[in-house]
Amino acid sequence: MGLVYLEYDFKINPTQPATDILIAELGEAGFESFVENDSGLLAYILKSEWKEGILDHLFILQHPDFEITWTSKEIEQQNWNAEWEKNFHPITVGDKCMVRAPFHKAMDVEYDIVIEPKMSFGTGHHETTHMMLQHILETNFDGKSVLDMGCGTGVLAILAKKRGAGPVDAIDIDEWCYLNTQENVERNDCSDIQVFQGDSNLLKGKKYDVILANINRNILLEDIPIYAQCLNPKGQLFLSGFYLGDLDAISSKCKAYGLEFEKKLEKNRWISVKYVN
16 A cells, blocks of 8 residues: 555635745645646645644735635545646656656657656656756756756656766655656666665765755755765756745855855746855
8 A cells, every 4th residue: 555645625816926835835844745726736745744733834824815725635646646647738848858748749859758757746847847957958967977866756867867967866765756766767768877765864975966956945954965075076966946035045055065056047936056066
């Protein structure tokens, strides 16, 4: 039996900017997957991570300018497949990369990535994943050693590999993401990507030219010292999973460990940032 998730179905009026704020607050509370829809948001949290009163202190739920109601139910991971198939549409990043499901028709693009996300985060639809894919397309990866930390579906590792990177490691703490990434690297003829289940403790003694980490603010702040230690000279660190308002805290932590801000992308108040040492 797979892990059991709780699905919260939020009805939001008006939807923006309340939906973006709610996603940020739910991420801080431990929710790990989100699907936006016409009426609001579906949010998922592992039942084992749920706590009584988990929504009590969310600012946006008390805001008088928005009407937000919700219901919740248990959902097993294997039920997720039909849900995303109904809502998952192919996306393109620039004119070079397409991320699609196996049942979508391929297009004539340089990088055609086939992803079956199941319960994993990282189809390219979320702003943070989309911006990380943009960064990869704009960066020379030839012969670079790469880490995709918090890999989700493995989409970032796969594009880096297709862009000439090697060796490439992909790590996620969630067993479902670990297994899903293994499936997706095989599906995209990138089976030499090494996939591991775990957290930053696996990085002891490892060195990389590029580290990609699309996680969340708190984990990034905790792990930036480890990322800095793992970067080779002239290494590049790409981070996302946080809002513009978090940039000062992230950049300050990076600077304290010898990493300098170089570039940021911004989309709907989410950002993705490049640092170098």
